[in-house]
Amino acid sequence: MDDIKIWDDVAENYEDNSYHGKNNNYPANKHRAKIILRFLSKLKKGKILDAGCGSGYIAREVSKQGWDCTAIDLSRKMLKYARQKAVKEKIKHDIKHCSVLDMNIFENKKFDVIMLNGVLPYIKDESRGYKECYRTLKDNGYLITSHYNLFFDLFTFDKYTIELISQKLINKVIVDKDIFNRYKAKLKKAITAPQQPKSEKTMKSENPLIYKEKLKRYSFNEEKQFYYNFHILPPSFTTSEQNNFRNKLEEKFYNKWQGLIFAKTFISVARKV
Ligand SMILES: C[S@@+](CC[C@H](N)C(=O)[O-])C[C@H]1O[C@@H](n2cnc3c(N)ncnc32)[C@H](O)[C@@H]1O
Structure with a gap:
């Protein structure tokens, strides 16, 4: 069983920190959301599952786009904030306590799109997660996932x-x-200013060049990759000025090869085959 307490502990401030950039945090998840929402806005609207929805920022935004959204998470605290925020914004969507590793509450081939935004890096038995997504996704449906970029670890030299x-x-x-x-x-x-780009939590990285092969093993075909959380210098040299450039980098390179090296995280868009 994955450690859900770490998510309960950060639930209250999760959205402020990672989406709205409060407490001096760079709002990397806001950029992820922007890229995903741009992609989804161009698709025919249908049923979408936000699996591991956290406090539900993306679930609320896709509902505004006209998607029939179901949001699930294993952290009851995250769900409490997801419900509060949905009520506040007068958004009606299904919010359920459910693990991505056991989605038996859903029938087969139910969703047009399943998103796992920042979820798989924390899941120990990821193979079950991929299989559950395959089962609940309609034929040809989209699987959107996001991951830490293995190449970026090299760039940070820590x-x-x-x-x-x-x-x-x-x-x-x-x-x-x-x-x-x-x-x-x-x-x-050789490291003069060691710094931790990742916390000590059990986060996995993926190699964006061969992630396609992993998806193939679960019968998904990767169609696109997008990059976010760019750094103009390795994080060990981060200065406050650097943040001024980062918004521009995110917009200019989110779908370019530079992201393979300079972005800490990437999004993969695949289809069920
Ligand atoms: C980094 S947060 C991402 C939240 C949200 N997807 C977003 O983009 O803001 C990871 C989320 O995955 C959830 N999670 C972890 N393991 C899970 C599991 N087995 N089933 C459902 N949710 C899980 C956590 O509770 C947490 O809310």
């Missing part, structure tokens, strides 16, 4: 980079443990 370089590169050629450890220590020393 303790995660060290792990990446050590585990995926150096230990493939250096078999002597002593030499390996000495090399790793040198790499660690």
